[in-house]
Amino acid sequence: MLSGETRGRGGLALARHLCSTADGQSVEVFAARFLAGQTIHEQLREMAAGAARGRTDRPILHIHVDPPPGHDTLEIIGRWLELFEIEFGLQSQPRAGVLHHGKGGADRLHSHVLYALVRPDGRTVDLRNSYRRREKVSVVAAFELGLPMPPVPRPRAIHGQLLREGRSEIAAWMVEHCHGLHDAARVASSTPMDRHIAERTGQDQSILLAAISECWPSSGPFVFRKRLAEAGLLLAVGTRGPVIIDATGTAHPLARTLRKLCRADGSPGPRSAEMRAFLGDMSLPSLETIRKARSTMAQKKNPKARIMAGITGEEIVAQFSDRTRFVKKGPPHRLYMKDCGWLTVDPAASRLIVSGPSGDADELARRLVEIEPFAIERRQPRQRSSPPAVFRALRPSKGSYAQRFDWWVEHGQNPELRHDGVAVEIGGTFLLDRGNEIDVHDLPPSAEALDLIAQYAAEHWGGGLVLDGPPGSKDWSESDKARLWWACRKHGVVFHGYNPPAALLRRWEAENGEPPAGAVTALRPGGGGSGKPKDEDTNSGAARIRDRLAEVEKEIDAIKAAWKSHSRDFEWIERMRARLDQLNDERQDLKASLSPLDRYQPTISP
Structure with missing residues (x-):
């Protein structure tokens, strides 16, 4: 019928x-x-x-x-x-x-x-x-x-209903005449609700199950949540229990999703009570909080907040996004706060490293510990030793303090802005970047620090540097100077005042297939000219800095003289204000690179 x-x-x-x-x-x-x-x-x-x-x-x-x-x-x-x-x-x-x-x-x-x-x-x-x-x-x-x-497409459902209604005779007749009851149970690959969600969001449910299969079973709730986060999925609390939130914001009941996954493999799936016992007292954000945070990020179109959400979770982005200057995604992930504090998030080691001044970075670390069992390591700001060794540029440095700060960040470091420069610790070696000088406060310096100093000189100092220091500073050993020379040669930088020994030159030639440029004659300032005495190199470099300083001051005076005539041109005023900021930064850097004697020596025009 x-x-x-x-x-x-x-x-x-x-x-x-x-x-x-x-x-x-x-x-x-x-x-x-x-x-x-x-x-x-x-x-x-x-x-x-x-x-x-x-x-x-x-x-x-x-x-x-x-x-x-x-x-x-x-x-x-x-x-x-x-x-x-x-x-x-x-x-x-x-x-x-x-x-x-x-x-x-x-x-x-x-x-x-x-x-x-x-x-x-x-x-x-x-x-x-x-x-x-x-x-x-x-x-x-x-x-x-x-x-x-x-x-009948659903013989088992009908047979079970007949038994519940007490019609055992009809149920027995159905067992005898219905072949569908004896066939293997068919497991649908997706439910009508799954197909509706896939049509609405454009995301195939099989992709979601494949991602979850890489995370389950897991040794513990925190490991499970970390694996889900790496797959772009979030664990939250819905109205009836824990849920998994995918990239489209759709919530999937955790226990039901895992049962569907296990049923496809023929293994028993966990029940809701078992999942609650597995998660224990782990703190989870609510589904409403996640959706509200995502809606706020979508309205503001803030890429920094989206990157930060992938590291810290959406539930705390709204609290700390405005207090974060920028985020560098790793791992390890690095967050630089507006109060100059650093927070390094190392998920593999379950460790948070806080450095810089106390403040927002410490508060963010404490908030993350409430979500994930991280261990907090607080590193106190390093102080300068007296007196340090100094790397000095013979050409004016390029870029302002903010630009040099960004350079250290881009090279994987956590610098700290101070009133007298940019402080950074590299492999246990403390450096203070003053623009035209870099103070080195730990000997022997680490290989990573020497390599970054050579790169810095190549990009900011015109490809040349000289090792100097105030009276009483500790002189470098020959092995440390040789390591520095090697790092400089890798990046095409001239190490002024150092003549490498023949054994070092032979080793370079053996490993690189050619002798280093300028290795036989005396090293040249900035990579140009013929061999000159060190005093002559320093005097000519100071003269060039004074010439550039005079040009900067002349341009500043010209802008100030024209200010009154452009008092109603607001676009010009904004443009000149930005230009004055650049010139003042450059003038400050140029003056800092001169010795007290050179600073007050008049420039002689030809």
Whole structure:
């Protein structure tokens, strides 16, 4: 016995369909119930008018009944309708219908029946799970009337319902005649809800399950959450329990998702209570907090906040985003706060390293510890030793303090802005970058520090440097000077005042296949000119700095002289203010690079 249903408002199109005689089909209207109309059109209008008091816009139910070949009789159709009305409670509802016979030349009988779904008290008939319930009606009718077992897509659901209703005889007959009960259970690759979510978000659910399969099973809740975060998924608390939030913001119940994953592998999945016990007392953000934070980031279009959310989690971005100057994604991840504090997040070692002045970095570290079991390591600011060794430039340094600060950051360091320069610790060696000088406070210097000093000289000092120091500073050993020379040669920098020994030159030639440039003759300042004494090199470098200083001061005076004539040109004023800031920074750097004697020596024009 096959059946189908549709719901609607009972319009003229339905009446025309029921009364159609196309393809040689004959139509017979059977007696209506609780209706005065004599035709289908009149009965439909009467049913629709009676349903006007109901709270539904689809008050008419249309059912079609198709008995199996050789069993298409009025008695079989009538009994099926009786069982259908008992199942859904339609015995007291208005009913109308027609019988169709001989469609397309076939000698078969089938029926179309209409029911009004609004009860006299205004309530609507409950049709939940109507497809499965109609299948059960067909099975019961087949058992009572001796019909063949009807094709049912959900035999296990129907068999279980019959057992719950106490119809064990029908259930036993179904076991005997329904082959679907003996076949292996089919596991759908996705549910209708999964397909709806995939259509709405454009993200395939199989990709989500594949990502979660890399994270589960896990040794502990924090490891599980860390693996999910690496896959771009977040663990949060929904209204009914823990959920997984994907990149589109869709929440997937954790226990249900894991059960679906385990069912595909044939293993038992965890229940909700087991997942709550597994997560324990781990602090999780709420789903509403995550969605609100993501909405705020989307409105502000702040890329820094999005990067920070991937490191710290969305729940604390709103609290610390405005206090963070920039974020460098790793791992390890580095966050530089506006109060000059640094926070390094090392997920692999479960460690937070806080450096710089106390303040926002310490507060952010404490907040992260509440979410993840990190260990906090506080590094105190290093102080200068007295007296240090000094690397000095023979050409004016390029860039302001802020630009040099960014240079150290881009090379993986956590510098600290101080009133007298940029302080940075590299491999245990403390450096203070003054622009035209770099103070070295720890001997012997680390290999990483020497390599970065050589790169710095190549990019900021015109490819040349000299090792100097105030009276009483500790002289470098020959091995340390050789290491510095080697680092300089790698980056094309001239180490003034140092003549490498023959053994070092031979080693360079053996490893690089060619002798170092300028290795045989005396080293040249800035990589240009012929060999000169060190005093002559220093004097010529100081003269160039004084010449540039005079040009800077001349340009500053010119801007100030033109200021009054442009007092109403606000665009010019803003542009000149920025230019004055650059010139003042350059003038300060140039003056700092001169010795007290050179600073007050007048420039002699040719």
